[in-house]
Amino acid sequence: MTPRLPFGALLLALSLSALAPALAPARADEDAGAGDPLILLSTTSTENSGLLAHLLPLFEAQSGIEVRAVAVGTGQALRAAARGDGDVLLTHDRTAEERFVAEGHGTGRRDVMYNDFVLVGPAGDPAGIAALDEAPAALAAIAARGAPFASRGDESGTHRAEMRLWAEASVDPLPASGTWYREMGQGMGAVLNAAVAMDAYALTDRATWAAFGNKRGHRILLEGDPRLFNPYGVVPVDPARHPGVNADAAEAFASWITGPAGQAAIASFEVDGQRLFVPNAGS
Structure with a gap:
């Protein structure tokens, strides 16, 4: 299988935002274990708005799964995921996300939220x-x-x-x-x-x-x-195509963010009294 990049190399290659934690060891030549951190490939909008800083501690506390977030442009995130250098996507280009799944890189796309x-x-x-x-x-x-x-x-x-x-x-x-x-x-x-x-x-x-x-x-x-209109979706990377991904953690995150707890967390996120994302999983 193609080895996945060490997390430190991934940060360097994708110009990881300041939100990401310190560099971590690779999972290069074996499947990710249950205790390994989840690598979330997301966008600068979810980081710059403060949404990730709001959501991720809630998910970590409820799931016990550590998350390491890479916030880059959606195109960069999709390319990294297509190499197996991340576990789950939270991005905002529905056409590209659906193509990513159709090409065999993702298990499926689910609506999460939208803004404009x-x-x-x-x-x-x-x-x-x-x-x-x-x-x-x-x-x-x-x-x-x-x-x-x-x-x-x-x-x-x-x-x-x-x-x-x-x-x-x-x-x-x-x-x-x-x-x-x-x-x-x-x-x-x-x-x-x-x-x-x-x-x-x-x-x-x-x-x-x-x-x-x-x-x-x-x-x-x-x-x-x-x-x-600006829709966001979550896509777990397919372990059948990329065996090194942390598939269980990716599915746990996708289920959480599209489930009652994650949708409520999105709805509760505000800046200066303004709600910035509208949850729409299952709508």
């Missing part, structure tokens, strides 16, 4: 998007004005959603890369900091925006378009 994306930008709104109702029209206005736009540019779930919206707007921003269109290749928090510094527009998930502390003159300028 919003377009943020400087209060002066040079492209006039606050007067619009549809996200593709807003992006077309930004492109027509040549107003700065900060993109994740990292194949994350947010970046893939953004690219779908550009396609609906019949605009290809890539030829403008490095001019008004800035591909940052970073997580959501870093991209928002860059957008604020450049007086640029950006697409962000609502949870990260609510928890973001450096808004200055930036604000939400467009929201509520159904195209901005």
Whole structure:
């Protein structure tokens, strides 16, 4: 079988967020044991919003399973899981997650929760998007004005959603890369900091925006378009394809987060009195 990366190497390869604990030994050439930690591959939005810091201690206390979380873009998380370098996914790109399962890497995808994306930008709104109702029209206005736009540019779930919206707007921003269109290749928090510094527009998930502390003159300028719906799913990595994964712990986490305790924990998570994720397992 293909050996899985030592946890330390995985952190380095995926630029693990500060949430992750210290480096751990590999499970390289044998199946994971019941006492091994669960490696959760998730997104920067679940970390930057504070959701993981809220959920994981509850799961650990109720299950006795230690969790080590890797928060990267959804694309990076899926690629790591397809190598067997993680046990379970909590990500937000339904199409890619379903493809991951269809290709034999995951045991199945389950709905967990949803929120939405919003377009943020400087209060002066040079492209006039606050007067619009549809996200593709807003992006077309930004492109027509040549107003700065900060993109994740990292194949994350947010970046893939953004690219779908550009396609609906019949605009290809890539030829403008490095001019008004800035591909940052970073997580959501870093991209928002860059957008604020450049007086640029950006697409962000609502949870990260609510928890973001450096808004200055930036604000939400467009929201509520159904195209901005942002679903999250959980996918255990398939031990039949990747025998080194901690399959029992992965299934325990998937069952917990889609069960009554996990769904209640998601519903109880708020920032400044605002609930940022809506649980929807089984709906």
